Amino acid sequence: MLRRCRATPPGSLRPAGPGVDNAPMIISTHLVPRGFSACALWPFILVRPEHRGCMALIEHEMVHYREQAWITPAWVVLYLVSRRFRLAAEVRAYRRQIALGGVTREQAAQALMGYRLGITPGAAMKALSSGPAGAGTA
Numbered sequence: 001m002l003r004r005c006r007a008t009p010p011g012s013l014r015p016a017g018p019g020v021d022n023a024p025m026i027i028s029t030h031l032v033p034r035g036f037s038a039c040a041l042w043p044f045i046l047v048r049p050e051h052r053g054c055m056a057l058i059e060h061e062m063v064h065y066r067e068q069a070w071i072t073p074a075w076v077v078l079y080l081v082s083r084r085f086r087l088a089a090e091v092r093a094y095r096r097q098i099a100l101g102g103v104t105r106e107q108a109a110q111a112l113m114g115y116r117l118g119i120t121p122g123a124a125m126k127a128l129s130s131g132p133a134g135a136g137t138a
């Protein structure tokens, strides 16, 4: 899931994926959980209509989408019950979004504060800056 999105010029980026057969069904809808701009629930990516043009946001959700493929129920359960799993998943997704210029590292660290991860802003900045996702977490 994603809370923040910086506007991306239309057509400037395309979601990177293994192929058309594995492409998600991207649905513009208000059925995204409250407080979020988008969420991935394989084989769908749900995006609020006002954010449907933000390709960095779609790329963030594509990270979750690829991780969920074929194991969606287990991924969702782990995401909901494990802070460590949720932090690692969000760090991987935000790193992709940062790389595409969708958010700054500072914005991503601030956004991570909204995922009930039990980490400090400093720990969030550190998680986003180096090492494998999830390294150094409690």
Ligand SMILES: [Zn+2]
Residues within 6 Å of the ligand: 001, 002, 060, 064, 089, 090, 093
């Ligand atoms: Zn996310």
